[in-house]
Amino acid sequence: MTTNTPLLKADHVGIQFGGLKALSDVNIELYPGELIGLIGPNGAGKTTFFNLLTGVYEPTEGSIVLGNEKLNGLPPYKITRKGISRTFQNIRLFGELSVLDNVKVAYHSLARHSILSSIIRLPSHFSGEKEIEEKAIEFLKIFKLEGFMYEKAKNLPYGQQRRLEIARALAAHPKLLLLDEPAAGMNPQETKELMNLIAFIREKFNLTILLIEHDMSLVMGVCERIYVLDHGQLIAHGTPEEIRNHPKVIEAYLGEEVS
């Protein structure tokens, strides 16, 4: 294991919804630059874990620390500004907004011009908006989406929507990127392109990535380490090789193929 300090540390994290314990005693450490997989059967609590990391829910037990800052209880927008951004299992783009505007929203927190300056159209409004626009266009070019710039996001083909969601998440300048089943609903060709994209952005943006994925070959192929959740608990953790042969994992996926 690496000797440097973890970027993210989830310490005995759990959450209870009414009587249902959706997650309990989850310990996860992510080190800078890693690409880590999070797998588990349906309803295991993977998405719920993302919701805890991003502040959608507050954990009822345990602590989440990014760098050396505790994230518990912070609202989602503050957590994003501290460096965690995500995509969603069911794509959540701003459908009526253009592709360009979707990315511009991610740059909002960098805008320095005030509401008043926009209302009375001070020079700072124009320079601020221009800066956002230039950055957003530059960004879309990296993702080869500039051709769709003025399309409404909801009109993009499915694969491109996934791509845009990742681009938008990255435009928020995260240190840690959370991807919730990015390959869901993609054909093999699109999945392959997605994997190349993930490898590319990881390199280019110096990212740490936590990836939820159902496609086993995909997870096994790209992740350095894998955590396995089942019924709200971590049942295994290790290299793809260790996970593949782990008896508890095989049991959890009873009937499903783990290779």
Next chain:
Amino acid sequence: MTIFKRINGFWLSMVLAIVFFIVVQLLISRGILNSFYINTLFYMAINIILAVSLHLIIGITGQFSIGHAGFLAVGAYASAVMTMKLQMPFSLALLAGGVTAAVAGLLIGIPTLRLKGDYLAIATLGFGEIVRIILLNVDYVGGASGMTVTHLTTWPWVFACMLIAIIVIANFTNSTHGRACISIREDEIAADSMGINTTYYKVTAFVIGSFFAGIAGGLYAHNFYIIQPTNFGFLKSFDILIFVVLGGLGSMSGAVIAAILLTVVSTFLQEYPETRMIIYSIVLILVMLYRPKGLLGTQELTSFFRLRKAVEGGKQNDNKHTVA
């Protein structure tokens, strides 16, 4: 250059607006327009202010507020108290009406807009009724018999207020701040996760909207000789809501056009209030059947011209992505 184009478009509309203003002013001062038409024009402008202010809250930010007449009432009474009881000038009274309504908006917005879900709808509905009942029972403002108000609203005042409301709300919308609001309308959880302080923007949009409703209230009060709590009931809120829904949620020009159309319709049907409600209902049903997204959908009037330009082979228009 995008910026120059935008400025040109802006100044062109300003020139048109001012020409319209001068023509009407001349018609009024020469006595060519009779008081019926003048009154309809005033009423139209006031309704446009109400429509665009609610459009910001519902159409842009996606927060369902159904007690807009409450803010209209607050503005109307606050400004009437300023002129009638405190002998303040009309300009100050209008401002006071706007500010009082904005403060009311802040007080309702902060507790309800922190939550996700439609708490605002319930709170604003209650607010509208509470305001009406308080006004009914406060003798200082005349209770049920209302308050007599001097006629101070003039064409320059209504026109200027309407223009300011439109410009402020359009400029707000077409900026990173407006985009933040639209992102909340589109998907609040995603907006949150993109670093948008959603509570702040929901409250801000709500307060700006309330402010202009208050201004409209000041103009409304000083356009009649008397204001009564019954003028500001739920039906009034419903009228304003229809402007926004009929015009197309998210379209400011749609809200303006709907406000103009419905003002004309309701003015001509003033003597037959029952017929008016029937026609309103029929119009709404027809719109929902044939244009479920409202007259203009989320489009703006200007985007139709841009679209045509693009079809004619003009090069990609820089403004096409301008939001809502």
